[in-house]
Amino acid sequence: MDSQLQVYNTLTRQKEVFKPINPPLVGMYVCGPTVYSDVHLGNCRTFVSFDLIYRYLQHLGYKVRYVRNITDAGHLEGDRDEGDDKFTKKAKLEQLEPMEIVQKYTLGFREVMRLFNTLSPNIEPSATGHITEQIEMVKQIIDSGLAYEVNGTVYFDVEKYSKDQNYTILTNRELDDLLANTRELGGQDDKKGRLDFALWIKAKPEHLMRWPSPWGWGFPGWHIECSAMSKKYLGDTFDIHGGGLDLAATHHTNEIAQSQACNHAEPAKYWMHTNMLTVNGTRMSKSAGNGFLPFELFTGNHPLLSRAYSPMTVRFFMLQAHYRSTLDFSNEALEASDKGFKRLMSAVHLLDKLPVAASSDYDVQDLSRRCYAAMNDDFNSPVLIAELFEAVRLINSVYDGKSKLDKQSLDQLQQLINAMVFDVLGLQSEEKSEGDLAGIMDLLIRLRNEAKAKQDYATSDQIRMSLQDLGIQLKDSKTGTTWDKI
RNA sequence: GGUCGGAUGGCCGAGUGGCUAGGCAGAGGUCUGCAAAACCUUUUACAGCGGUUCGAAUCCGCUUCCGACCUCCA
Incomplete structure (x- = not known):
């Protein structure tokens, strides 16, 4: 590799x-x-993007500790630092315990992540499991003079913090503009400054999710969770902090302020933000009513979809755009990704069937260089995929006898393709029980070839057409017949 | 209203001061008993108007349009 x-x-x-x-x-x-x-598909895009990043860092030999939290408490509806959090609200709606809600959707989330073939984080801490750490952190921020308690709720003092620190360091906005443009909201008379945010929130006695603290019964604010958990498992300063672009202006800005106030150190060296998934140019979100659920895609059960799309097609679709670009979602775009993905995987399956030649007329080394250059350029997966399609053309034409590769080049190519397709992009073959089928398919292909040799085209066509009906496509070429699931 | 980011061919999307990704769709061809696949060739571009430059889709300015954030959101 010659690039960093x-x-x-x-x-x-x-x-x-x-x-x-x-x-x-x-x-x-x-x-x-x-x-x-x-989780809807937009959420998934962020985690697929960071899965790519995690995979590539590991591929480069880094020992990554990947921490991804589960927020299972403290996330309020709206900006009011009072009332129910989302879990309590949903629990009432579904007539369940809040922790039943948490369990249900945590399991659902993990299942979706598994279907998308994302690697599990090394640690997946939950907010409710780290109440002590969060209280401790709030205490330290109060001790540093940058937070204050009013009536059981603790607020972070943004204006005081801003005297010594750059509160808007992440988004580069002017504090005065923020102050001038932040909406005045009702019910927040306890706050000193309008930008102040809650670190700890007082809970009413009937509130189901609440914990004792030095400030009475309450629950943690959303932002403090991530600060406390990242500090616990990665230290005061760590390498990469990531999330969706929508979190940068508020959540991450507040995280930085909290961590600075508590640890007197920048929490992360690199802040990485993934862009939004859009539908007709507008961000996918639940409130906008344009959120797709993963299972709606996998079943095709959605008015905007003409059919079902597999998790790998969707993953491939996401990876065909750069993580910092918005990606527009449509049936037509998915259809294109589905065909492209199948073409890529068909060629990958041909890799170990390629004939070895005495010499090569293609520079695999150079292809490899370009693949790494693409990924080294801020994880540019769409360019990597473009390079892989050049490999697809190469593989197909070697298979057709129009290009040739010697033993060394072939080994290099196999290594490169397997590394990029499976390890880095995290794609996987969707053919299930292919092992069982392979023997049967060999038999059918042999029978068909025998029929063809006898010019018994009725039989050979019957085999081909029947397999087609079963969703298996035969592909004839000079070197023989292969098959793929359609 | 404030801040920021976009506008690329039928669709999705990279990229770059000159060599003008890639996928899908369209057209033609090769191969083939037929079909499919594969391969080859090929048509549609860089929102508009100015400026800088030998040269701009790429840099700068203005205009129009769109989006994100500023309020929970990946």
Whole structure:
């Protein structure tokens, strides 16, 4: 590899050479889901993007500790620092315990992540499991003079913090503009400043999810959860903090302020943000009513979809766009990805059937260089995929006898393709029980070839057409017949 | 209203101051008993108007349109 990994850092608004604090160790924290409802496809995109990043860092030899939290408490409806959190609200709606809601949607989330073939994080901490750490952190922020308690709720003092620190470091906005433009909301008379946010929130006696604290019974604010958990498992300062772009202006901005106030250190060296999935140019979200649920895709049960799309098709679709670009979702775009993905995988399956030649007329080394260059350029998976389609053409034409590869080149090619397709992009073959089928298919192909040799085309066509009806397509070429599931 | 980011061919999407990704769709061809697959060739582009430059879709300015954030959101 002759290029270095470059990572776009939201903090500096430019690509930087990636230099871990303690190589080969890398600490990466990604804000996980709030498990009060099903994850929609937009949520999934973020986790698929960070899965790509995690996989590539590991592929480069880094020992990554990937922490992704489960937010299972404290996430309020709206901006009011009072009332029920989302779990309590949903629990009432579904007539369940709040922790039943948490369990239900956590399991659902993990199942969806499994279907998308994302690797599990090394640690998946939950907010309710780290109440002590959060209380401790709030105490330290109060001790540093940057938070105050009013009537059982603790607020972070943004204006005081801003005297010594840059509160808007992540989004580069002017504090005065923020102050001038932040909406005045009712019910928050306890706050000193309108930008102040809650670290700990007082709970009413009937509130189901509440814990004792130095400030009475309550529950943690959303932002403090991530600060406390990242500190516990990755330390005061770690390498990468990631999440959706929508979290940057508020959640991550507040996280930085909290961690600075508590630890007197920047929490993360590189802040990485993934862009939004859009539908007709508008961000996919539950409130907009344009949220697709993963299972709606996998079953095709949605008015905008003409049919079902597999998890791998959807993953491939996501990886065909760069993680920092918005990606527009449509039936037509998915259809294109589905065909492209199948073409790629068909060629991958041909890899170990390629004939070895005495010499090569293709430079595999150069292809490899371009693949790594693409990924090193801030994880540019669409360019990597474009390079892989050049490999597809190569593989097909070697199979057709129009190009040739010697033993060494073939080995290199196999290694490269397997590494990029399976390890880095995290794609997987969708053919189930292929092993069982393979023998049967060999038999059928042989019978068909025998019929063809006898010019018994009625029989050969019957085999081909019947298999077609069963969803298996035969592909004839000079070197023989292969098959694929349609 | 404030801040920021976009506008690429029928669709989705990369990229770059000159060599003009890729996938899908369309057209033609090769191969083939037929079909499919595969391969080859090929048509549609860089929102508009100015400016900088030998040269801009790429840099700068303005205009129009769109989006995100500023309020929970991946």
